[in-house]
Amino acid sequence: MKISTKGRYALRLMADIAQYGGGGPVSLRDAARRQQLSDKYLEQIVTPLARAGLVRSVRGAGGGYLLTRLPEEYTVGEILRPLEGDLAPVECATDQDFCPRSGDCVTVELWQDIHRAVSAVVDGTTLADLIARSAEKQAARKLGTE
Secondary structure (H helix, E strand, C coil): CCCCHHHHHHHHHHHHHHHHCCCCCECHHHHHHHHCCCHHHHHHHHHHHHHCCCEEEECCCCCEEEECCCHHHCEHHHHHHHHHCCCCCCHHHCCCCCCCCCCCCCCHHHHHHHHHHHHHHHHCCEHHHHHHHHHHHHHHHHHHHC
């Protein structure tokens, strides 16, 4: 299983909004600059996030995007899925009717185990966890340069 650039950038965008949106909306242009991403590409990414109810837009001068909940209430999995779909490595990991051989297949349990392991990580990690990791990295970087 490979997470696309849209999925990876969605996580970075959500973390950016969480970190910098404390007082109000975060513009895609500002987030793109901080994350060194194309604001046009972020426009494509924010649409499914908004459709999923993860962010809301504020129009007008000073507008941008806000989280709809607190960072600790978002899981990485719920941010990835609107862009990536199901995170199963193969179809038969979640749909036993997909393959007529699933009852005799020697690998189906392996695919299910992989799917459960990935789901446990992405559904057990919150946006707040990512922000805390970022803060730790920034602090370590400052200590290393002083």
